[in-house]
Amino acid sequence: MLRKKIGNLQDLNKNNQFSRWIDDHDILIFKNDDKIEAISNICPHFGGPIGYHEIKVVNNKPVFTCLWHNLQFSINSGKCTTHSNLILRKYDIEVENEDIFVYIN
Amino acid sequence: MTKTFLESVSSADTKFPKDLIIWNYWDHEHIVGTHFQYYKKVNILFEDEKVCFSERWAKLPFIPFYLKTTDLCVMTNENQMDVFHYAFFNLIYCKQTFKFEEDINGHCKVTKYDYLQVPNFMKFLQPIFKKIMQKWFVKVWEEDMPMRNRRLKVWKLGFEDFKGINYINNPQEIKNMHLKSTYKVKLPIPKITHIKNKSSEKTFLRIIRKSKHIGYGLPDL
Numbered sequence: 001m002l003r004k005k006i007g008n009l010q011d012l013n014k015n016n017q018f019s020r021w022i023d024d025h026d027i028l029i030f031k032n033d034d035k036i037e038a039i040s041n042i043c044p045h046f047g048g049p050i051g052y053h054e055i056k057v058v059n060n061k062p063v064f065t066c067l068w069h070n071l072q073f074s075i076n077s078g079k080c081t082t083h084s085n086l087i088l089r090k091y092d093i094e095v096e097n098e099d100i101f102v103y104i105n
Numbered sequence: 106m107t108k109t110f111l112e113s114v115s116s117a118d119t120k121f122p123k124d125l126i127i128w129n130y131w132d133h134e135h136i137v138g139t140h141f142q143y144y145k146k147v148n149i150l151f152e153d154e155k156v157c158f159s160e161r162w163a164k165l166p167f168i169p170f171y172l173k174t175t176d177l178c179v180m181t182n183e184n185q186m187d188v189f190h191y192a193f194f195n196l197i198y199c200k201q202t203f204k205f206e207e208d209i210n211g212h213c214k215v216t217k218y219d220y221l222q223v224p225n226f227m228k229f230l231q232p233i234f235k236k237i238m239q240k241w242f243v244k245v246w247e248e249d250m251p252m253r254n255r256r257l258k259v260w261k262l263g264f265e266d267f268k269g270i271n272y273i274n275n276p277q278e279i280k281n282m283h284l285k286s287t288y289k290v291k292l293p294i295p296k297i298t299h300i301k302n303k304s305s306e307k308t309f310l311r312i313i314r315k316s317k318h319i320g321y322g323l324p325d326l
Contacts (some may be wrong), residue, residue, distance in 0.1 A: 001276070004281075014321050015317070017319060018319070018322070018323065019192075019319070019322030019323065020322055020323040020324075020325075020326060021140050021322065021323070021324055021325040023325075024262055024272075024280065026322060028322075040269075040273055041322060042259060042264070042269060042270065042273065044267065044268060044269035045266065045267060045273075045297060046132070046256070046266055047255060047256055047259035047260070047264050047269075048136075048138070048252070049163070049255065049321050049322060050257070051319055051320065051322065052318065052319060052321060053316045053319065054316065054317040054319055065312070066138065067138055067139060068135050068138045068139055068252060069134050069135060069137075069138045069297060069309075070137065070311070070312050071297065082297075083297055085267075086267070087167060089273055089274060090251060104276075105272055105276050105277075105278070105279075105280070
């Protein structure tokens with residue numbers, strides 16, 4: 001697995017989430033309670049950005065909502081909650097000092 | 106009562122292939138997502154490879170409430186789309202013609218012609234109509250621009266509708282940079298509501314009312 005720097009902790013200060021293209025992967029970094037996690041920012045429906053809106057709570061569960069067609073994805077599992085069979089890949093990350101690294105292909 | 110038409114023309118040059126522009130126009134559901142500040146509902150009554158008959162609830166400039174319109178969208182030929190809008194008990198009738206011209210580099214120019222039917226005595230509204238329609242065109246065009254850019258980008262990376270990108274879904278896969286070279290659209294665009302409901306119902310509602318916009322994200326490192 002290739003390990004790449006995607007940003008640093010300061011990038012999360014403003015919105016608790018940010019997305020960035022790195023090596024042709026669009027990756028969304030976000031705070032899930034106190035944990036920092038990474039998920040694909042590419043909606044498998046038509047390719048829209050799921051991190052355009054801030055995290056919403058729907059039926060007591062936090063979700064990302066794709067800007068283009070409102071598909072919603074659990075921030076915990078990456079599973080689409082509005083359309084079965086769609087799922088977002090979660091990426092492993094590491095925080096070293098202030099920097100955030102992500103493991104891609 | 107004698108009637109006449111107010112007219113307006115707007116156009117834009119793009120770097121996008123014609124089929125991608127048509128995809129954007131025929132993805133009727135995205136107006137509730139991408140243009141969520143102006144549309145709250147779309148109901149697609151019938152659709153095939155040339156025609157889409159729908160109802161939309163839109164907030165137009167200077168009108169303080171949502172206006173329900175009935176819309177007939179026709180792909181008249183491969184380079185032209187005609188849209189007929191009816192609203193307010195059919196008292197409002199507007200026709201739009203979109204012409205698509207693709208150059209040899211695969212870049213498409215879009216020209217939109219608007220015709221609003223009004224009683225003759227309202228002809229004095231022509232300059233205002235022109236101004237509103239041209240402003241509306243620019244606003245919607247700019248709102249759609251990141252969508253077209255992104256769609257082209259993910260397509261070049263091998264994106265497939267309802268699947269995503271292979272090398273992202275499967276970390277073991279190697280990125281294939283030798284992909285199809287011509288963007289092709291097949292109408293009608295598959296509808297998520299249709300598949301979800303497993304019926305002919307294709308109502309698409311806005312679910313985002315208030316949002317903090319984080320945006321499309323940052324470019325490559």
